[in-house]
Amino acid sequence: MTAMTTPDLAGPGGHHDVSEARKLAMWAFLGSEVLLFGSLITTFLLYRTRVGDGPSAAEIFDIPFTSISSFILLMSSLTMVLGHHSWERKDWRQMRVWLLATAGLGMIFLAGQVFEFTEFVHEGLTVSTSPFGSAFFVLTGFHGLHVAVGVMMLMATAIMGFTGKLREDGGMNVGLVGLYWHFVDVVWIVIFTVVYLLAV
Amino acid sequence: MATLTPQAPSPASTAAPGRGGIWEWITTTDHKKIGILYGFSSILFFVVGGVEALFIRLQLAVPNGEILSADAYNQMFTMHATTMVFLVVMPIASAFANYFLPLQLGARDVAFPRLNAFSYWLYLAGALFLTVSFFVGGGADGGWFGYAPLSTQVTEVVRMDYWSLGLQVLGVASIASSVNFITTVLTMRAPGMTLMRMPVFSWMVFIISFLLLFSLPMVTVGLIQVFLDRNIGTLFFDAANGGDPVLWQHLFWLFGHPEVYVLILPAMGIVSEVLPTFARKPLFGRSFVIFSGIAIGFMGFGVWAHHMFTSGLGPVAEAAFALTTMFIAVPTGVKIFNWLGTIWGGSLELNTPMLFSLGFIFLFVIGGLSGVTHSIVPADSQQHDSYYVVAHFHYVLFGGAIFGIFSGIYYWFPKVFGKLLNERIGKVNFWLMFIGMNLTFAPMHVLGLNGMPRRTYRYAEGLGLDVWNLVATIGSLVLALGIAVFLYNGWRTFRKGEVAGPDPWDARTLEWTTSSPPPEHNFDRIPVVHHEDDFWHQKYTTDEEGRAVAIPADLRPVVAEGPDEDIHLPSPSYHPALAGLGIFVMLLGLVYVPWGLIAVGVGGIGFLWGMFGWSLEPLVRGDH
Amino acid sequence: MNGTERHEGRLRVGRRFFRRPTGRFVLFSIAASVLLAACTTDIPQNSLDPASPQARDIDNLWWLVFWIAVVVFVLVEVALVVAIVRFRRRRRGPEREVRQVHGNLRMEIMWTILPVVVLAVIAVPTVKTIFDLREAPTPEENALVVNVIGHQWWWEFEYPELGFSTAQEMYIPAGRSIYLNITSADVIHSFWTPRLHGKRDAVPGRVNNLTYFADEPGDYLGQCAEFCGLAHADMRHMVRAVSAGDFEVWAAKHASLPEIPEEGAVASGWETFNIICVACHVIGDVGPGVDLTVPVADRLPGGSGDYVLAPNLSYFAEREKFGGWTFENDTAHLQAWLADPSDLKPMTPELNDLEEGRVLGMPNFGLSPEDISNLTALLQSLE
Amino acid sequence: MTEAAHPPHPTPRDYWLIAVVLAVITAAEVAVAYIGVDVVKVPLLFAMAFAKFVIVVGWYMHLRYEKKAYRRLFYLGLIAAPILFGVVLFSFGVLIGS
Missing domain, CATH: 1.10.287 (Helix Hairpins)
Known part of the structure; x- marks a missing residue:
């Protein structure tokens, strides 16, 4: 019975801790996202060798390039956590710097992905070349979409930091954005291995 | 991030500015109002789905029926199922959950009131979007399960675009409300309300929230793949080019089977509330009922491939899924036995809510047993996609889910609207539905065994199908009459219903401690909970023999005087509705690319406006 | 407690309800007798009237489970009805004193374990039958291979060892194992001849197998069981089990080319066929010979590899019905079909896309009455 | 912990x-x-x-x-995903051989 008991987060008078609730909700949402990316990755695993007449993964991937962009995304987790740290210490100036740095790294990653996609299309791999192409573009594209949303959230948070709205709220915006951002990074860790490295 | 903004605290006195009317409903963030919105919308779609069902039955009344064309028939059965599953049973469970989850937990609202409103408007956007398709070239016609490559085959006709986009939006709405309910349960319970003291209905809502949270993403991916296959030429389900249609079946049923439990568990929760109230006994083996609900939830994820027993999974997978499917009968059986244990030795008040709950048990047993026959893979290879299956799941979903929901409506109507539904009409309603239901669906067992496949718009004479089809059609008319009686009962009650007090049934849970309907802030003072069925323990104690002894009113524990000092209620907001409207316009645009991209842009602006307004709102109002 | 009026109301109801158990039992016995009645013999698609060892295995398993289910059903529903009758609130006398029982661990554990035992009883034969039915025939059985290909909305039957294909009616020798390779040319179908075996999906890009074995010569009606679009209801087939000798004769006929007269209405019909119909249909060795990227041909063992867009019409006249085994093969129906196929059977030929291999029905070619009667003569000559 | x-x-x-x-x-x-x-x-x-x-x-x-509650929420998804998708891929024959 105790297996399901959880800390009673409700305060007296029903004044629950809003920031705790939001963090909890974010974790639940991320749990759901695991299944979303799981489905996409499963589709990819099923189709990774079905290349038809189109280029195969080994022929087309540029592993050194992707390794660098993966590394950049990985390091954005570091800047994110440092931003989170300064937010906790209420060091708004540093926080803004780190958040913008994170957003910048995210945008570099996205630019790399755009470049990569363009290259692939030139080399003859599009969404309708083969099931491999469909699965690859939809999986990485979906991840890219998540990164883009994350960049927007980071920018919005940083801007709110400038205008002072963040401080008034006292919620946990940076905490939430951080969770989301790290999750997107974690997904890329899996994609990098499953999609790219296994194809070498 | 925007979707997770907290409720805007504002004093109760200013919570309902005098704008009134429709605007008040559009901007409401009150979980009770949102619950009512959900309720009325789903009753409306219940009528729509019912009319679709009647068309189907009239067409099949005689061999080679000519009421509908094949095209119209295919739209009818596709939209009947889609409507009933996504626009009726799920949202009506959401209606009950919205209204009663906070009340049962002793909370003032759900964790995220505006996210809650957003869920509703998103649901409405998706529902209207699906229904709109009827007026622009026809409703979806690929079956509610949308098997690829049939659903991706004809891209010139946009019906399945409506279907795949509409379902995705409904899915997002459900994920949002699941996150909301989970957080509500984990953070908003009144002091002393441990999880094991939580009412069983709340428990079932908690469980289905997890089911939806983890199952919907999978079908979302499938739906995206269908949409992309149709619109940008991806090859996910194109067998000629190496795609595999069976992938869709996995993704769909990985969602589709947990979904079945999403439909039935709330009804089981309702029955578990109604039986103890009218049997005057606590729920028998309460923890067994809760844990069997959890078990059903978990196991619901492990049986999806039994929908694919004829797809060619191979004998090992078939045997494995046969066993898991059989095993799910165990927790289901536990529930039924515990309900029997609850009424055994009680003092049964056979009023309408109770009749519907007892009817639920009676019919669900039949549906459960025919469900076991599906796990017998060889037998299932005969019954699969035949009318036998149609019979089975209507016993579960109509005899089960809908009867449970009707029980809930009769049970909680006085709490929501302050008036009792008429008992005499209610009984007529019950018996018409009970008889109609059996007349309609029992013959379908025979039809299936006689070899009638599902989703066929006509059948030839001489196949031994004539008589039972006619009986089923007559039954469906009786059923329709029963539902008409119900609608009349509701309409009549609004006009001249008997006024209900706060606790008309002498019930057991916290929602009955407040007035009917409850005040906007639910409880003057947040209750402190000491027992399961806490309200009952405030009214009764037991003697040495374990019999209930009423506590005289003047001896009941005194609740502290006066309301809480600062009652925080969420402020109204039009942003969720605006974001929902934006999504609706965007969806319409997506169907008609490239010209529709203009609509996508317009809708996108509306959506972003709603989102940004929403996320900035509390910052403006919160600290004034 | 709330007033006595409501109490009165409850009791009236209780009384009315008292009559209901009889009603329920009537209902139950109707249901049971109906199920039993379902195993009468003159229903052509009756899954409870097995005509092959495979269908019999399934049937035996079904009845085992059915009777177990009946016992459980009776026990549970009787308990429910007894509880309702015995513990309903009565009009007279004081209200029953209810003991507030919260549960009984021993009973709860018992009724958790009991279903497990019952299910174990069912599980063993189920698993055994699953594996039995999936076994391919051994070489000693000398099974006849038939490739079954689903099309919207008709079935193609290819006999790779005999070198021909036909449609709508599948001839098999009775008393010999038939090994089916089932696949589809377009969307998912499901091949189902209830009296011979359970259904098996025809999935494009995959091959599923079934073993048929008709005990006796006879006709076994079947139907597509997976929703496959507009005319799903009109996609039927007939399995004709004939004696081994008759099958030899039939196969020999199909392995040879049909004879077409040099003159007369039939010859004119043949000319029209060669101009119009040949785009999709085959008679003898005359056919479209389309070469498309096909999910079917390269996967079916021993198949001809020729992709067929429409039913093979060689020896059309031997068929009892056409158009997905839906319409009587007589002059009236043939002429109506040729005049406007979609009027007879719901199809959408306007959405055909031969490049993509998408055929959703036979178009209306606006044939003249003369063409129609000539073509009808041709088809009726192909015996 | x-x-x-x-x-x-x-x-x-x-x-x-x-x-x-x-x-x-x-x-x-x-x-x-x-x-x-x-x-x-x-x-x-x-x-x-x-x-x-x-x-x-x-x-x-x-x-x-x-808090444990957060961990459990996330773990639920994390544990479910590989099991479910493992079975799916297994049924396609992707995980064994091929």
Whole structure:
């Protein structure tokens, strides 16, 4: 019975801790996202060798390039956590710097992905070349979409930091954005291995 | 991030500015109002789905029926199922959950009131979007399960675009409300309300929230793949080019089977509330009922491939899924036995809510047993996609889910609207539905065994199908009459219903401690909970023999005087509705690319406006 | 407690309800007798009237489970009805004193374990039958291979060892194992001849197998069981089990080319066929010979590899019905079909896309009455 | 790991250290991908990806320091996904042979 008991987060008078609730909700949402990316990755695993007449993964991937962009995304987790740290210490100036740095790294990653996609299309791999192409573009594209949303959230948070709205709220915006951002990074860790490295 | 903004605290006195009317409903963030919105919308779609069902039955009344064309028939059965599953049973469970989850937990609202409103408007956007398709070239016609490559085959006709986009939006709405309910349960319970003291209905809502949270993403991916296959030429389900249609079946049923439990568990929760109230006994083996609900939830994820027993999974997978499917009968059986244990030795008040709950048990047993026959893979290879299956799941979903929901409506109507539904009409309603239901669906067992496949718009004479089809059609008319009686009962009650007090049934849970309907802030003072069925323990104690002894009113524990000092209620907001409207316009645009991209842009602006307004709102109002 | 009026109301109801158990039992016995009645013999698609060892295995398993289910059903529903009758609130006398029982661990554990035992009883034969039915025939059985290909909305039957294909009616020798390779040319179908075996999906890009074995010569009606679009209801087939000798004769006929007269209405019909119909249909060795990227041909063992867009019409006249085994093969129906196929059977030929291999029905070619009667003569000559 | 005994949150120094570890693993991954023998390569790659996953989720996302309820929510999805999708891929024959 105790297996399901959880800390009673409700305060007296029903004044629950809003920031705790939001963090909890974010974790639940991320749990759901695991299944979303799981489905996409499963589709990819099923189709990774079905290349038809189109280029195969080994022929087309540029592993050194992707390794660098993966590394950049990985390091954005570091800047994110440092931003989170300064937010906790209420060091708004540093926080803004780190958040913008994170957003910048995210945008570099996205630019790399755009470049990569363009290259692939030139080399003859599009969404309708083969099931491999469909699965690859939809999986990485979906991840890219998540990164883009994350960049927007980071920018919005940083801007709110400038205008002072963040401080008034006292919620946990940076905490939430951080969770989301790290999750997107974690997904890329899996994609990098499953999609790219296994194809070498 | 925007979707997770907290409720805007504002004093109760200013919570309902005098704008009134429709605007008040559009901007409401009150979980009770949102619950009512959900309720009325789903009753409306219940009528729509019912009319679709009647068309189907009239067409099949005689061999080679000519009421509908094949095209119209295919739209009818596709939209009947889609409507009933996504626009009726799920949202009506959401209606009950919205209204009663906070009340049962002793909370003032759900964790995220505006996210809650957003869920509703998103649901409405998706529902209207699906229904709109009827007026622009026809409703979806690929079956509610949308098997690829049939659903991706004809891209010139946009019906399945409506279907795949509409379902995705409904899915997002459900994920949002699941996150909301989970957080509500984990953070908003009144002091002393441990999880094991939580009412069983709340428990079932908690469980289905997890089911939806983890199952919907999978079908979302499938739906995206269908949409992309149709619109940008991806090859996910194109067998000629190496795609595999069976992938869709996995993704769909990985969602589709947990979904079945999403439909039935709330009804089981309702029955578990109604039986103890009218049997005057606590729920028998309460923890067994809760844990069997959890078990059903978990196991619901492990049986999806039994929908694919004829797809060619191979004998090992078939045997494995046969066993898991059989095993799910165990927790289901536990529930039924515990309900029997609850009424055994009680003092049964056979009023309408109770009749519907007892009817639920009676019919669900039949549906459960025919469900076991599906796990017998060889037998299932005969019954699969035949009318036998149609019979089975209507016993579960109509005899089960809908009867449970009707029980809930009769049970909680006085709490929501302050008036009792008429008992005499209610009984007529019950018996018409009970008889109609059996007349309609029992013959379908025979039809299936006689070899009638599902989703066929006509059948030839001489196949031994004539008589039972006619009986089923007559039954469906009786059923329709029963539902008409119900609608009349509701309409009549609004006009001249008997006024209900706060606790008309002498019930057991916290929602009955407040007035009917409850005040906007639910409880003057947040209750402190000491027992399961806490309200009952405030009214009764037991003697040495374990019999209930009423506590005289003047001896009941005194609740502290006066309301809480600062009652925080969420402020109204039009942003969720605006974001929902934006999504609706965007969806319409997506169907008609490239010209529709203009609509996508317009809708996108509306959506972003709603989102940004929403996320900035509390910052403006919160600290004034 | 709330007033006595409501109490009165409850009791009236209780009384009315008292009559209901009889009603329920009537209902139950109707249901049971109906199920039993379902195993009468003159229903052509009756899954409870097995005509092959495979269908019999399934049937035996079904009845085992059915009777177990009946016992459980009776026990549970009787308990429910007894509880309702015995513990309903009565009009007279004081209200029953209810003991507030919260549960009984021993009973709860018992009724958790009991279903497990019952299910174990069912599980063993189920698993055994699953594996039995999936076994391919051994070489000693000398099974006849038939490739079954689903099309919207008709079935193609290819006999790779005999070198021909036909449609709508599948001839098999009775008393010999038939090994089916089932696949589809377009969307998912499901091949189902209830009296011979359970259904098996025809999935494009995959091959599923079934073993048929008709005990006796006879006709076994079947139907597509997976929703496959507009005319799903009109996609039927007939399995004709004939004696081994008759099958030899039939196969020999199909392995040879049909004879077409040099003159007369039939010859004119043949000319029209060669101009119009040949785009999709085959008679003898005359056919479209389309070469498309096909999910079917390269996967079916021993198949001809020729992709067929429409039913093979060689020896059309031997068929009892056409158009997905839906319409009587007589002059009236043939002429109506040729005049406007979609009027007879719901199809959408306007959405055909031969490049993509998408055929959703036979178009209306606006044939003249003369063409129609000539073509009808041709088809009726192909015996 | 109980609620009462929260380990102290990491400091920026720890964060930098973790980043170095992550970078090293990534380099090792790429190296293994190029030079590894197939038999050891796949499990090794998965092991390293898993290690990175755990490090980021545990330390950067502070899941190690969070309340049990959060952990369970996320673990539910995390455990469900590989099992469900493993079965799916198994049924397609992707996980065995091919």
